[in-house]
Amino acid sequence: MLSGLLVRALRLSPRSTTGLLSISSRVPLPCLRQTTPNCTPISTLSRPRLCPSYFSGFSPSRPTPSLTAKSAPKQQQQHSPRFFSSNNGGAYGQQTAAQQLPVLSPPAVGNWLLLSSTLVIAVIVVGGVTRLTESGLSITEWRPITGVLPPLSLTEWEDEFEKYKATPEFRLLNSRMSLDDFKSIYYMEWGHRMLGRTIGLAFVLPLGYFALRRRLARSLRTPLLGLATLLGAQGVLGWYMVQSGLEPANFTADGAVPRVSQYRLAAHLGAALVLYAGMFAAAFAVKDDWRFARQGTWGRLVDGRSWEEVLRNPVVRRFKVHAAVVTGLVLLTALSGAFVAGLDAGLMYNEFPLMNGRLAPPLSELLSPHYATAAATTTDNNSSTGLWRNFFENPTTVQFDHRVLATTTYFATALLFASSRRAAIRAALPPLALRTTTALFLMANVQVALGISTLLYLVPVPLAAAHQAGSVMLLTAAIHVLLALRRPGAAALAWRQANLARRAGATATTARESPKLM
Template sequence: MSAAQLPVISPPAVGNWLLLSSVLVIAVVVVGGVTRLTESGLSITEWRPITGVLPPLSRAEWDSEFDKYKATPEFRLLNSRISLEDFQSIYYMEWGHRILGRTVGLAFVLPLGYFAFRRRLARSLRGPLLGMAGLLAAQGALGWYMVRSGLEPENFTTEGAVPRVSQYRLAAHLGAALVLYAGMFAAALAVRADWRFARDGAWSRLADGRTWEEVLRNPLVRRFRVHVAVVSGLVLLTALSGAFVAGLDAGLMYNEFPLMGGRLAPPLNELLSFRYASASPIDGGSGLWRNLFENPTTVQFDHRVLATATYLATALLFASSRGAAMRAVLPPLALRATAAAFAMANVQVILGISTLLYLVPVPLAAAHQAGSVALLTAALHILLALRRPGVAALAWRKANLARKTTTTGDKPKINV
């Protein structure tokens, strides 16, 4: 087959662009976490996607923004004594988060248009990348939907209500960001792996004569992939439960580990309190199940249980990869990625416990949130190390092997 007849295979530049985009998403997630920890997220009371790019530039504009903030429940109930300088500090924190979000959008959409126009995108990438572009656009609207929940006075009419965004909307916003990051990162590594495979047959650093088909057909490898998928799901679920912990300030409830109030679990009537079974001013509804999402004690306990389950699952995954039988069948890249995942799980446990014991300081809490993304990255890396080459990569590899047999032994090149 000629190059014109072969399917389009994305070049390394596409993978590098996707990798950079995924790094920018991580930055947005971490800055968003710091914004929430510093209670800066409700300082900007309007959503202006275009005109909001510039911050206030004059004293009159600052006074106008400050007056808008003074009308919010957060100012009346918590920050009624802050000065204009204090307000500027939290305003810039939220403004920086929004500007970084816009930067991610431009850094993703503009190159996407360029690569699409130049026909550098493999067919298997086109749908997912369009989906990511749509999710990026939706993230802006979802972020404002989340902020609105902390600005509406009717949400804080009950006694003891604290001005904060809805933990449900916060979890949705974070979850969408993690899905977006995972999609970009997975696509980036897939593009780079496919290019290497098409060029010289390299797959997961396999160098012992086995083919990728032999490896992936092995029953032990199939079971291992299922285990990795379970670990990845647990990491994502634990991160989402962390959003509920953050949204309710549940990390300040029991600042000890592994006990909670001198016992492994708080009393049942504290975990399933009828206080949280009544209708919520934020989303309505009732039932004891609401304790799972609205009771700070239950939310912290759930996060501890999920974190422990995630750590144990990752430790078991690592232990199984060290066995002689598994080491003999897994490719080197999968073995290294598994070791990296277990190492990151240990770091994440240390960060989580430290954050709890030291009453959620901003640097530790931000590092803990970044650690969850790093652990998700490691788990995804294992899955991608056990991924079969794409259709385009297989076609190009076959064509290059055929071309190689008709040359004088020179290494064939791919012209895309």
């Protein structure tokens, strides 16, 4: 019988012969008979087939390579479980079920994205401290490559100090600064830029590695490419912001204070928040999809409900819309805080909840004609007119807007938390959504306390930095609520279905092969 098989193998194409030879060493002999109860006769096949009972499980970490001597030269690779599948009824030589499944990103991708998002939090906080210590204008040139090293000699330090002396900030505010004082603010800004470069390398290099190794799910490729592009643009935007504080023409008006444009500062912070939100959401999506594909767990459900049943519930849909509104309010409030920081508006009306004994300043102060017409109120040298400019250039109006947005965000968060305590909604939501909603409300209380303390104590650096970090953590909690109600990705659904089919096939095979009880 074996000699007949060899003759038949020699008549096959070289590729088919290789496949037969690679399989002959590991297929049980009964499976190579002309006919078996569970195998199609070999004479009817263009390529050999394996008995369904021989296939075992596979791992969703990557597509299974074809079973040839070239792709699996080692005996231990040939017998590895990830080289087999039962989804195709046991057909060999054709694409296995694992090959047909989409790529599912492994947990390593999620860990990398989570590390990148943590670095973005760090650079946001360091950037806030840089602004609070008025260090951001100490480096007057943008040198992405050569700027990696700080000045290393006294001559180099003196050269950098001379460049700083030519800036409006030195002439108008720091004319008595010594070289040692300059070094302290220089190192702060240099550290901020170095942390930005570190994030670039920590994100782009692993992104290239995972892309080359085909570890990125299809749904991740475009978003991650967009985040990489935004990360590169963030460096350009940061220098564009610094430039606004170095131009002497922007500070010709009487009483003008050298500072960067509040518009560009808000854009710089907004881009950082978008980067963070994208990385954080992608990280948890990868981890959740992997867990769902392997274990079938979603939302920490323990009552037997499926994710489809939960997400189809109208109560859950309305709750998710409410959570999305809260997330948008958190982001908008954080951006309004950038205008407060850019105009030093936190140094006005250092009381809460009143402003000079009133809930709101006089309308004439909120909508001042001076800020509606004066071109010198903005470092972007925009000469357009309109009362709307008060919302972005009038320190009083900017602080009032931030108060209103912060209060609105807090009560919207409290309402979301209160609704999650209702019996009907509590029963409909998955446990993970309930826990993240509670964490969101707790963080909102912490953030309100930090904001009020920062205002009452005239914006000390530690409190102000903690308040800025708190805004990122509040955004994190809001995004986590939405992730708790996220639908599993297409790749995770495909792998989960394949795993269920494999287990069902293995159970059926075990039942057929087990001896009958007498």
